[in-house]
Amino acid sequence: MAPELAPMAAVAVMALVTLGTRVGGLWLMRFVPLTPRIEAFLRHLSASVLVALVLPAALTGGTAAWLAIGVAGGLAARRTPILPAMLAGVAAAALWRAAAA
Numbered sequence: 001m002a003p004e005l006a007p008m009a010a011v012a013v014m015a016l017v018t019l020g021t022r023v024g025g026l027w028l029m030r031f032v033p034l035t036p037r038i039e040a041f042l043r044h045l046s047a048s049v050l051v052a053l054v055l056p057a058a059l060t061g062g063t064a065a066w067l068a069i070g071v072a073g074g075l076a077a078r079r080t081p082i083l084p085a086m087l088a089g090v091a092a093a094a095l096w097r098a099a100a101a
Contacts, residue, residue: 064100068093
């Protein structure tokens, strides 16, 4: 395999593995009884993944990152749907960086 094709092949294999785990997980969950404990775990899983993604950015992103987190968190606390809240946070960080430049 040509050296320049190796990274493309690696990305393609990782994409297939990711797709396989997602599809396989959905297929396997058909056989798992939905108890209150499992339902609570699934309901809170997205929040823990979001925190795992946001925390490193907050620690290294500076003022713009903290502003984005504050805006998004404040809107989410006011029951704004999560996608518009996140978009508002990104917009706030972009405006802050544009004003600082």
